[in-house]
């Protein structure tokens with residue numbers, strides 16, 4: 001039997017999860033297990049800790065383009081990104097009713113303010129501001145972050161979660177290591193043979209995996225990887241290889257990703273749904289597992305614009321990614337009014353120029369609906385790469 005019917009069914013399952021804005025899959029899980037489900041905003045939370053306490057971590061990634069914002073706009077000025085508006089809208093319209101709480105990792109002032117609004121709007125659910133350190137000295141930032149994680153574990157326990165134990169946390173770290181390894185393998189395969197892993201498809205799997213337990217998302221990634229690796233019907237096309245940078249928090253509409261691909265771009269590296277790749281390598285499972293989580297954040301996290309590390313380090317990281325992905329161009333694709341992304345862009349532009357590859361930039365909102373201008377810009381960009389690389 002051909003692989004394709006199974007692949008089609010798997011993609012359909014991921015797509016159904018991705019479109020399930022009312023979190024029916026989360027409500028099902030709670031009904032089956034009686035466990036707590038706690039959402040988290042982009043970019044990173046240590047999902048292992050929640051899992052070890054029997055809690056389902058649920059990615060809260062903003063709204064889909066068709067979501068009509070009626071109340072959310074009243075909470076924010078016009079010069080603020082779109083993600084918090086849709087989050088408020090979804091909260092107020094009941095879409096997050098299955099969630100017993102929400103974790104707001106320190107990303108920017110917008111998320112900090114949103115955590116305060118959430119406390120006022122939804123006083124009955126857990127609201128935890130995860131104040132990740134900006135000092136990476138283990139004795140300072142490490143001690144601070146460990147206390148923050150202990151406070152999170154205690155807050156979850158107070159809501160009815162299991163107490164955190166080292167044994168359970170080690171098991172959870174091992175499960176997430178396997179999950180992250182599969183995501184890395186998918187990214188590696190896309191770098192080698194981007195026609196086998198179209199980004200609009202991969203993206204849907206990354207989003208779907210935020211809505212189901214790791215025990216379900218790992219086999220989903222594994223089967224997808226096996227099926228696309230073996231699928232000989234996906235043939236190379238004459239596309240330009242581009243790295244898409246800047247889309248780490250508010251996510252672009254799926255139609256925008258499809259537009260870039262249809263405009264002649266193979267996306268060979270990106271910042272989408274970064275929680276899956278925020279920690280770069282396996283977290284050791286020996287020793288004190290809570291300290292292992294802390295150390296991973298301090299020493300093995302990506303060079304995110306939301307981390308206060310030196311510009312040279314971030315620039316060097318982008319150059320490394322350009323080299324490793326074989327990107328022929330960089331698309332700076334950031335949400336409108338996203339300070340962390342836009343403040344880092346000049347530094348990233350210098351990195352692209354040092355790598356001697358062309359770049360272009362545009363902005364989006366998660367509810368953008370018109371892509372003709374972006375299609376023309378990305379199409380011209382990919383055409384020019386093809387023309388230059390041919391000379």
Ligand code: SF4
Nearest residue numbers: 081108110249250338
């Ligand atoms: S999109 Fe940018 S500005 Fe908006 S919440 Fe995320 S990091 Fe902050």
